[in-house]
Amino acid sequence: MTQAPEQEAPPVPEGHVRLTIDGQTVDAPKGELLIRTCERLGIVVPRFCDHPLLDPAGACRQCLVEVEMGGRPMPKPQASCTMTVADGMVVKTQHTSPVADKAQQGVMELLLINHPLDCPICDKGGECPLQNQAMSSGRAESRFVEEKRHFAKPLPISDEVLLDRERCVLCQRCTRFSEQIAGDPFIELLERGAHQQIGTEETAWGEGEEFQSYFSGNTIQICPVGALTSASYRFRSRPFDLVSTPGQCEHCASGCSTRRDWRRGGVTRVLAGEDPNVNEEWLCDKGRFAFRYPTSPQRVLAPMVRGDDGELVAVSWIEALERAAELLLAARDGSGPGRVLVGDDGVEAEGDPKKGVGVLPGGRLTVEDAYAYGKFARLALRSNDVDHRARVHSDEELDFLAGHVAGVAPGHVSYAHLEAARTVLCVAFDPEEESPIVFLRLRKASRHGTRVVHVGSWTTPAVAKTGGHLVRVAPGDEPAALDDLPDDVATALGEPGAVVLVGERAAEVPGLLTAVAGLGSRTGARVAWVPRRAGERGGVDAGALPTLLPGARLLTDADAREAVAAVWGVPTLPESPGRDVTAMLRAAADGVLAGLVVGGLEPADLPDPALARAALAEADVVVSLEQVFSEVTGYADVVLPVAPAVNRGGTYRNWEGRDRTFATTIDPGQGSSGRVGGTAAITLPDCRVLDSLAVEMDVDLFTQTPAAAAAELAELGTVAVTPSTPRTRPDSEPAGRAPGTVRLATWRQLLDGGALLAQEPDLPGTARPARLRVAAATAERLGLVAGEPARLHAAEQPGRHAEPDPTLAGLDLVVELADLPEDVVWAPSHVPGASGVTTLAALGLHHGGPVRVTGSAAPESGDQQ
Amino acid sequence: MGMFDGIAGFGVTFSTMFKKVVTEEYPLVKKVTAPRYHGRHQLNRHPDGLEKCVGCELCAWACPADAIYVEGGDNTPEARYSPGERYGAIYQINYLRCIGCGLCIEACPTRSLTMTNEYELADDDRQDLIYTKEMLLAPLLPGMEQPPHPMRLGDDEQDYYVQGPEMARQGREQAGEHDLDTDNRAGANVEPGAALVGKGPLAKRGSPEASGATGEGRS
């Protein structure tokens, strides 16, 4: 491109400066780093420490360039990653300046002095910036003949991350990540001079604070050399063996983009995908490391039918579908055996036949699958008994979901809104435990001035790391607290852009969701619901709820029913509102409901696990669509295997309402590369299996593929929602407690033995230990000692929902002091242990409910830890 | 028509009778290959029996025919297969694909992979032509120990590379072998196990130690 010299250069735009890089004139926004301007011009400057999401450090000096300011060259080459652009600057990179080139070669030589020559055994080999840049900006020969520095290696930083200090180039990306992004200073620069090294408290002094971070895996991905490697990927393969397929994380509603690298039918690692709108370049450790569950020996690899001997036997798809259809039809129409009634006199009589089938799809579904479950319930089973909420739930929540969540577009509240907001209020939501990438965004926002206020019972790590603003309330008192927020918070919520985030566990506190909706309409703050599981939001929008049809249509609205019926090609839809999860389970346990169709759901996740088990045992027909043999398949008459996320495509809808569409990662049908190794043989998604099952029942769902289901859902569209407060505001229960009890606050931790963590041995080691938290004064009164175990028992009065499981004596947890309100204890809802997961719900304990705590538990009486 | 016309046609036949026979009596008599013939691969061992392969996959990377499959593994204090951190947990060469080019030998950073003179690589079953690590590993010579076992030659892998060649030479001298080939290019074996197979006269193949290395002994 030649420019006529006499032509007047266009004026420099507002807020920009004009400089010259390698002879090219460029306008750059003020404050831009030189290295970014070079990037925009397509000029590659080698670098190690520079990372666009971390603050500049200038630690590695690899990015040296020659700079001339105001006609005077700067005396030494400058680091382009820390220097900002200035007007009239003349920059020469290694491409045009022998000085810069020589400087870069010198730095490279210095970095390689102590770098071992172990590329052949290093996991980074083949994708290593140091390898690449040693080729592009280094000398071919080393002049260093002395002995290199040696360190013991590898050093476990955590169960998942290994450190090789010999390979480190001290760029401090990892330390800056842990300090700036995650906020867990787990890894630090230690020592000085030639001994300078990366380490943890433990590596420095042989002991130290227990390392804990839910984000440690990101350091592996950003380390520009092989100094930080993954324990699970260690030596498993080389980048050139791997097929990299973009994917979507199936673990939570944050909705991260991932990159799945796979080989021989199995995923070898998961990396963060780049999506500036959602996860930026980060991933939590659950999403990064929990990918091996599809290789579980527990996978269901063929359709199974329970034989006369009570054992499940593998059969053909046709046989299994026919059997399931036959059983479900009989159950739906009540033509099965009648219910046995035992009269007062002990005489058995046949009562009304059980009738109807309930559908429990579980919360891990894609939008398409959720849609298929809802349609299956309404057309094939002719009822609205479908509810995907495998967790605490309430009628109030249904109203809230209909009025504030269903059909709301991502433009309402998105990650960008969180970052831009001046104030964010988190209610019944611990972002780090329940939606880790939301946490990272809130932390980023709080570092840039957003005030993140948490309504909760203690200063959790998430509260501390997002600015420490806590409105402390006792569990159950949250609605009152929202009505009576501190003045400054209430005022701040009235400012434009303010956001209220409410977690799924708000359903557990009567009146809380109403209070949140009220707060939203009172202050004008935008309200967003952030559930935990990846399928929760999709289930709401796709109509897998007893009162909602697809596209945010209310079941009670006759026009809406008509519109859906028209698209579905049926005259009418069932009108009467369906039962929710608990009502379905109770009906089945009471012998009213004849059958259950169950998706990926564990009884332990439900508010009353004992009721769920009773229902599954009592129902005449249980059809289970599962990936693995589980508690539910133990009760099932027919088990239909479905594909895990890697072997299928679909769409998850994240908390924002953003569609996260993904294609099949590994298709075992496509050539040998997918078939060898691994156990993946099932590629049918739930929607396809339900479609085939419906055909056997003489109903067409037209959900053979996720694409077909998505197309139909798109055709249905979404109706406009008028935000409405839930119709009824249930009263909070009186806080009357039996003497000797305290109130329990509880929620789930990120890594607590969920089903998708199977087969990953190292991940539990990075989980936060389960602790009982209590204020010092309360501990003293109850006779609890910090660091000593204490035992949680069911209170004398049974909990709101459930009878305690009589086989569980209690749960022993180590006591830790925290800033809880008086007479309140906190414990995680799920406690993984050697013999499986113990849930507080199984003990009959619930958030806001009473609990008895006794100190120094006798160790011999039943080990529940 | 002359009187010798009847036998003139045998001229070629008779003259050939006095020339050197070109017929190969294979398989009754096996052909002696050139010393650097690119035959079946061998995974060599350190003098104490630990494997030289570090599972780096560079051979697989170099292979133009995509014949090699490798998966690395982690040596643990309880189960050590090679000095250092990493070993080749899975190692397979598919002789249906291998074109015998020897690029893998060039790529190997530890001289674990070399080639023998064994050329009998035919079978009637495709699966049998995928040679696994057990089939490719050099036989255990006297003084070697079947891994896994701890490092016997030193405290870390450095010692193996510093002392290893000297120990291997001593081992060879004891065994009466001579290192004919000091220019270690592809196919030239300095490894003790390889020396027996690669350069000895054919009669040596009958010796019990060598049979394992030829692939005949695989079971």
Ligand code: SF4
């Ligand atoms: S461990 Fe990696 S990321 Fe951390 S300072 Fe060293 S080279 Fe940089």
Ligand code: SF4
């Ligand atoms: S000899 Fe050539 S074709 Fe055969 S395995 Fe080695 S690199 Fe591949």
Ligand code: FES
């Ligand atoms: S990239 Fe500039 S100093 Fe490291």
